[in-house]
Amino acid sequence: MNVLSLLELINSSKSLIGGKIAVDGSIDQIRRLQSAKDELLTQAGLIRELAEVEWSQEKIRIARMVMIGALVFASLLCLMVAAGILVMVLVWDTPYRLPTAIGVFVVYGISTVLLYESFKRVAARSEDAFSATREEIAANITLVKSTLWP
Numbered sequence: 017m018n019v020l021s022l023l024e025l026i027n028s029s030k031s032l033i034g035g036k037i038a039v040d041g042s043i044d045q046i047r048r049l050q051s052a053k054d055e056l057l058t059q060a061g062l063i064r065e066l067a068e069v070e071w072s073q074e075k076i077r078i079a080r081m082v083m084i085g086a087l088v089f090a091s092l093l094c095l096m097v098a099a100g101i102l103v104m105v106l107v108w109d110t111p112y113r114l115p116t117a118i119g120v121f122v123v124y125g126i127s128t129v130l131l132y133e134s135f136k137r138v139a140a141r142s143e144d145a146f147s148a149t150r151e152e153i154a155a156n157i158t159l160v161k162s163t164l165w166p
Contacts (some may be wrong), residue, residue, distance in 0.1 A: 059156055067149045079139055096124055
């Protein structure tokens with residue numbers, strides 16, 4: 017809280033009666049904030065540490081996703097090319113050449129859609145990121161409000 021906002025708070029909370037200042041609960045709240053300053057700073061430090069731990073976990077999760085995704089892509093690409101070549105070689109001299117080529121493309125398309133949906137499920141887990149930090153901050157805000165402004 018800077019000096020200007022402190023002065024504004026004091027000015028808004030005083031009423032002049034015969035040159036004397038009658039102070040309402042705002043000054044008491046400021047005093048409570050000042051007395052709880054060390055505890056609030058300690059709690060902010062703990063929240064920062066929790067956020068750092070969760071951020072490192074999130075970085076590891078994202079790195080694993082990228083690494084697994086790249087390996088899956090490379091493996092799938094090799095498998096699909098080899099399977100497509102094998103199928104086309106086996107049916108090249110038959111009347112099923114065109115339907116087989118269409119079937120290979122359909123299978124590749126379906127597998128692409130299924131893998132994309134699987135990737136979206138993994139990426140959706142990012143909503144869980146920093147959930148402990150958010151819960152801790154919400155609990156701290158509730159505690160501060162109930163303590164300072166009963």
